[in-house]
Structures are given as C-alpha cells and as structure tokens.
Amino acid sequence: xxxxxxxxxAARIAxxxxxxxxxxxxxxxxxxxxxxxxxxxxxAEKYGVERVLDNYQAVxxxxxxxxxxxxxxxxxxxxLNLAAIAAGKPTLTEKPYARNQVEAQQVAVxxxxxxxxxxxxxxxxxxxxxxxxxxxxxxxxxxELRHVExxxxxxxxxxxxxxxxxxxxxxxxxxxGCYGLHFLRTVADLLGTAPRITSAKATERAAGVDxxxxxxxxxxxxxxxxxxxxxxxxxxxxxxxxxxxxEVLAHNFIKPHEDDRITVRTDSGExxxxxxxxxxxxxxxxxxxxxxxxxRTLPVDGADAVANMALVDAAYRSAGLPPR
Numbered sequence: 178x179x180x181x182x183x184x185x186x187a188a189r190i191a192x193x194x195x196x197x198x199x200x201x202x203x204x205x206x207x208x209x210x211x212x213x214x215x216x217x218x219x220x221a222e223k224y225g226v227e228r229v230l231d232n233y234q235a236v237x238x239x240x241x242x243x244x245x246x247x248x249x250x251x252x253x254x255x256x257l258n259l260a261a262i263a264a265g266k267p268t269l270t271e272k273p274y275a276r277n278q279v280e281a282q283q284v285a286v287x288x289x290x291x292x293x294x295x296x297x298x299x300x301x302x303x304x305x306x307x308x309x310x311x312x313x314x315x316x317x318x319x320x321e322l323r324h325v326e327x328x329x330x331x332x333x334x335x336x337x338x339x340x341x342x343x344x345x346x347x348x349x350x351x352x353x354g355c356y357g358l359h360f361l362r363t364v365a366d367l368l369g370t371a372p373r374i375t376s377a378k379a380t381e382r383a384a385g386v387d388x389x390x391x392x393x394x395x396x397x398x399x400x401x402x403x404x405x406x407x408x409x410x411x412x413x414x415x416x417x418x419x420x421x422x423x424e425v426l427a428h429n430f431i432k433p434h435e436d437d438r439i440t441v442r443t444d445s446g447e448x449x450x451x452x453x454x455x456x457x458x459x460x461x462x463x464x465x466x467x468x469x470x471x472x473r474t475l476p477v478d479g480a481d482a483v484a485n486m487a488l489v490d491a492a493y494r495s496a497g498l499p500p501r
Contacts (some may be wrong), residue, residue, distance in 0.1 A: 178470045179268070180204040183242035183266075185233045185257055185460035186249045187211040190271065193350045194298065195246045196224045208236045222344035233257055237264045245342040247271060250339040251253075251346035251501065255280045258295050262287045267467055268295045273489065274482035275356045276346040276501040281486040285479030296475060297482045299359055303460035305452035307360075310416060310425065314367060315424055319420030321444060325364055325401045326417045327357035329431070330409035333388075340407065343385045349405040350379070350390040350492055356431065357403030358488045360416060361394060363476075369396040372488065377495035382408070383496055392492045433457055 182204055184191060199206055206226040210233050217229045226341035230236050237245055237260050245261045247254060247270040247422045255275040261268040262284070267305055274297045275281035321465040331353070334340050340347040352362050358372075365372045372394045388408045394401040412429035418424060423443030429436035434456045440449050467473035490500035 178466055180469070181207045181241055181243040183185055183207060183239055183245050184209040184220075184226065185236060185245060185247045185253075187213075187216040188248040188271075190248050191220070191246070192224065192304070192336070193456065194248060194271070194300070194458045195269075195462070196295050197456060198459040201459050202462055202466070204466070207241050208239050210236045218318065220448055234260060237261050237266055242266060244268065244465075250342070251351055252276055252344065255284050258284050259287055262291050262293045263297065265291070265293055266371055267469055269298055269462070271298050272359075273346075273351055273486060275486055278487040278490050278500070281483045285483050294468065295479065295482075297477050297485075299356070299361075299477055300457040300460065300461040301430050302476050303464050304430070304455075304457035305438060306427050306430050306439060306457075308349060309439055309450065309452055310418065310427055311363070311367060311413055312426050313439075313441070314364065314418065315348070318423065318441070319418060320422030320423060322364075322368070322399050322418065322420050324417075324419040325361060325396070325399060326404065326415075326419075327359055327360050327402070328404045328413050328415045328417075329353035330404070330406040330411070330413040332411065333408045341382055341386055343383065343501070348385075348387040348390070348498075348501070349407040350387055350392075350489060350496075351501060352407065354390055354392065354403050354492065355406040355485060355489055357405060358392065358492065359485050360430075361396065361401050361403060362481075362485060362488065364399075364401070365396045368397055368399070372396050372401060374491050374495050377492045379430040379493075379496040379498055381498070385492075387496070387498060390492070390496055392495070396442070398421070431457075493498075 339345040379387040379390040392403040416427040
C-alpha cells in the first residue's frame, strides 16, 4: 500500500520524521504548504515533494492526499487534526496530540466518531530499543523494578522558536516531557497500574513557559522521574531502569539511529546490546501504513493520547504552572 502524503508546514523535523521514511518505504510526498510560500517551495525542491499548495487546508482537501502529516507548532495540532478528520484523512500528528486534555478529548472523540485515525507520533514506541526495555522489565533479569528515570535534554532553541511561545503551547514538558511521561505510562500499563505524580518543579524562560521541568511519580511501589530541559549543554535522551538485581540504560532511545545501545548490568556482569540503527521514524511509518491497511494494531490510540495529555496537565499544575 503506497501512501500519498500531504505535509503541513516545512518543519525541521520533517526530513527525519517523514521524508526519509517515505523514501525508504516507497511512499509519495504529494503536497506541502507553509505559512511562508518560499519555505514550502524550498522544502518541495529539496525533498522532491510533487507540488506546493497555497495553505494547510488545501493540502488536507487535496483529493490526491491520502494521509496528512502534521508537524506544526503544538497549538496547531488539534485544529488541523480536526480539519483532517472532517476531510476523512487519516493523520500522523507530531506529539503532543493537543494543547491539553480537553482539546485532546475533542480530537479523539471526533476521530472515533468519524472512523478516521489520528495517530500521535511517539516513534520511539516502535523501535527495538524500546521493545527490548519492556522485555527486560517483563523478563525479570534485573529483578524487581525499583526506579525508572527518563532524561530528555537539549540545547536551547533559538529565541524565536515556537517552543518558547506560550500562545503556541511551548515548553520543555510539552516538547520533551511528553515522551518521558508516555514511557512511564507504558511501564505502568505493563505493571498493571497507573502513574501518580508526587511532585514537580519547573524553571520558566518566560511567563508560563518552562525551560526545565522535573516530575516525580510513583508507579505502584516503583519510583519514577521525568527530567526535561531545553537549556542543557548537550543532547541527552536516556532511559534508566533500576531493579533489585541490576540496571539497564538505553543510551539514546529517541535517536537510536545515532546510538542503538542498551547496557545491562547485573551481578553476572555487564553487556552491551545493539538493537539496530534503522530509524524509529521508519518503524513508525511502516506501522502506520500497516494499521491503515488493517494488518496491524498500533500501541497508541486516541485514549492513550488523552491520558498522556491528562498527565502533562497534572504535571504542570503540580509545578505551579497552568496547562497550555
């Protein structure tokens, strides 16, 4: 099944998240639009998109577009996902799914009623690195799980980046922490429980916009932490699992195409597993296409997206900041 993909915007993430995977898997990028037509034209020329359209709605309405990819600023996710639902176009939307739980619920309800999937792009969830982490928790090699910590850190974006805008639903927890909280929810599901926030703290770049945010949680008897920074000295995307008989470290679970290592330490010694440098985005697009063909069930859905936004909102409130 060849997907004909319409791209909303000329976002930096698109090359890694949709252009490369589409090329690898044989899908077509048929249309793109951006606020700045010159950026859309440059994007189309660089990546071989078949045509440039005047605006986002034109991409969504294009009869040759089968599915929509939405990597726009956070505040534009829900409105344009709703527009895609109304047009009957399945959508792969960048995370977070919406600005907040209420908005996420609106999108999920509309998608369910129309039978049009809107899939949140938690690409890490499809890669063998993540699957192996979950397998190690289930298998008990490190004993009883005691603590889980997800670190998401990056150097500061430019001052005019949408991630620093409250109006555009920016912030470290929105951009980075949604990953950590999602993984902790996945672990909680595996353990048959739900995560509970015990405390959170944030530092603000501008009023209401968090530059850093740390969230402490409990998953039953397991302690957990989501550490997020958009003002770090370097990139750091790690997951650490601590058990009663050992520990596991995924060195870069967000970009396993750069570092696919998992280090396992137990009383028996230390070993490094390499899980493959195929992009997690390629695994994701492959799964998305198979789901649309009816041959695969995805690990994320509307209910999952709503639950994740609920946890993001709760973390903001715990840190003394308003949800977006």
